[in-house]
Amino acid sequence: MDIILAFLIGLLYAAGIYSMLRRSFIKLVIGLLLLSQATNLLIFTAGGLTRAVAPLVPDGEKIPPALSADPLPQALILTAIVISFGVLAFMLVLLHRSHQTIGSDDLDKMKGTDE
């Protein structure tokens, strides 16, 4: 399972960076989105994939059962998803506004600030 996910994560990173290198702003946004998904999966995988029960403390005991899954990576991913959702919303507004102002979504035409 780790191996499959590792390849999937690699693929997502590659796809994300490839899209970011395209000239269209929309593809740049999609690339960033893929990149953040790849990162989330990476946290999930690196946190350890174990076949175990949920870390709930049974009635009358003080600690969760010995073989329980680590809930922290999922909490991290949840936070990261929320943040990337907010950022994506901002990117879409920026896309819309910059298209209005610049009149193009070609990133090669946005060199005005580099000279």
Next chain:
Amino acid sequence: MNALIPFPILLPLFTAIILMLSLRWQTLQKYISLAGSIALLIISILIFAQIESKGIQAVQIGNWPAPFGITIVADLFSAIMIIVTAIMGIAINIYSFSSIDINRQRFGYYPLLNGLLMGVCGAFLTGDVFNLYVWFEVMLMSSFVLMVLGGEKAQMEGGIKYVTINLFSSAIYLSGLGILYGQIGTLNMADLAFKIRTLPDTNVLNIVAMLFMVAFGIKAAVFPMFFWLPASYHTPPAAVSAIFAGLLTKVGVYAMIRSFSLFFVVDVDFTRILILWIAGLSMLSGVLAAATQYEFRRLLSFHIISQIGYMIMGLGLSSKLAIAGSIFHIIHNIFAKTNLFLIAGVVHRLKGTYDLKKLGGFYKNYPILALLFVIPAFSLAGIPPLSGFWAKFILIKAGLELQQYVIVIVALIVSILTLYSMTKIWAELFLKAEPSTGDNKPLLKPELSLLVPVVLLAGLTVIIGIWTEPFFNILMRAAEQLINPAEYIHAVLGVQL
């Protein structure tokens, strides 16, 4: 348990909430925001005094014991950085009084400014690597909107580059963090430091260290990853670009110093050499690129990169004196660089352009402004007795003590080149006669609210330069806390290293 420590985060948050609710009363907004920043300064000085007397203070949020909950820690380095942040907040608030137009205010300029301060303070105070990511995002979100607020074409173009590269760096940081958690099993900085020092089996740690280095390096705009900064920092209004130039890159440097002194300490020979290379190349590339520029703020933006090189140099040398020099340079640079951006804003206010070729005659027409420019400019170049001289002196002395002659020579050459750039601005802006445009417009007078922060920051530069010794002693203690993390670990976890 210390109730004061979270206040530098809570205060800007409350100020921002009040400002959001009072969005309609625009004069009131200015004063609320300024009052918030002054309160932040008072709180941060109180925190500083407490750390001075009682040592490093830590707060466990929600009373969850240390490695499990989120910890907020203030050591001397954090406390100093928060004081500086508050001073910047005050200066920028006053400067915004007359320089931010009504439309930007209506769309929430002041709440965003306070959101930015909250993110910066949070990044300086947190003791948890994931929490650091969250504060980075808080800071970035505010800065994204501040960057493009106003919707001018140049702002959009600069904003897209700024947003993209910063999100990319956040993704890299998050990847590193995920791998780090998988390997060590903790996210608390003190716990990381403890576990990494006691468990020598850390093969993947160098990979994580490099991921962190790239992520922080992009945020700090060091050598191969700086191109976004001069493409975007000169586009927003002067007040915004001044606080960006002063504070934001330094948060990256802070994170770098914190992580590479606290927990990436396994393979120091490799990381230190790498950091020194990055430092030297940042210094050189920044200052050389600046020499070709004639746009006032773009020129200064390139100088940020070369100055970041000095701060990283102290981390690369990594002796107590060098770290103290690094912190000295960060503080000096925040004051001096922001001040230069503010002066650029004043010039733009008076003449409507940032192009040095079209400007001139300022020495004749505005002699006081010339004097105010000389202080931060000479300080940046390292002329005694201003603050920049001492910062560079300490770093170079530390370099000589460790016999790293190459980086010392680079630092000295870059210092001279910086002086060249500053004299270029001086010659173009102040000495050269004003190019005649045909029409004789009457001389405008800068508003008082534009000059007050410039005077304030110039005064601080001089004060740090003249009363260096007490200031330096504090920094040496801050560096001591960074070099020997035993006290930090003890304050957070309650265990001895």
